[in-house]
Amino acid sequence: xxxxxxxxxxxxxxxxxxxxxxxxxxxxxxxxxxxxxxxxxxxxxxxxxxxxxxxxxxxxxxxxxxxxxxxxxxxxxxxxxxxxxxxxxxxxxxx
Numbered sequence: 001x002x003x004x005x006x007x008x009x010x011x012x013x014x015x016x017x018x019x020x021x022x023x024x025x026x027x028x029x030x031x032x033x034x035x036x037x038x039x040x041x042x043x044x045x046x047x048x049x050x051x052x053x054x055x056x057x058x059x060x061x062x063x064x065x066x067x068x069x070x071x072x073x074x075x076x077x078x079x080x081x082x083x084x085x086x087x088x089x090x091x092x093x094x095x
Contacts, residue, residue, distance in 0.1 A: 034052075
């Protein structure tokens with residue numbers, strides 16, 4: 001049995017990633033990059049920006065019986081994000 005406790009003490013030099021330690025996943029990095037390119041007007045970024053909330057909404061429908069308030073809130077945010085990305089007249093001007 002290990003004598004160390006989680007979360008690691010301040011004297012520990014552990015290199016493993018733990019929840020909430022500030023590490024960034026590849027999906028979060030990809031979402032940030034897509035968000036940046038949405039502001040630049042890239043069509044592929046808008047496609048990614050719509051695909052991710054669609055997937056999120058579908059997955060949250062499966063969680064609806066277990067976490068109804070949380071799931072409905074996330075689905076509402078997903079619908080708003082999709083609307084914001086596909087609404088006409090919101091094109092980024094070409095410089």
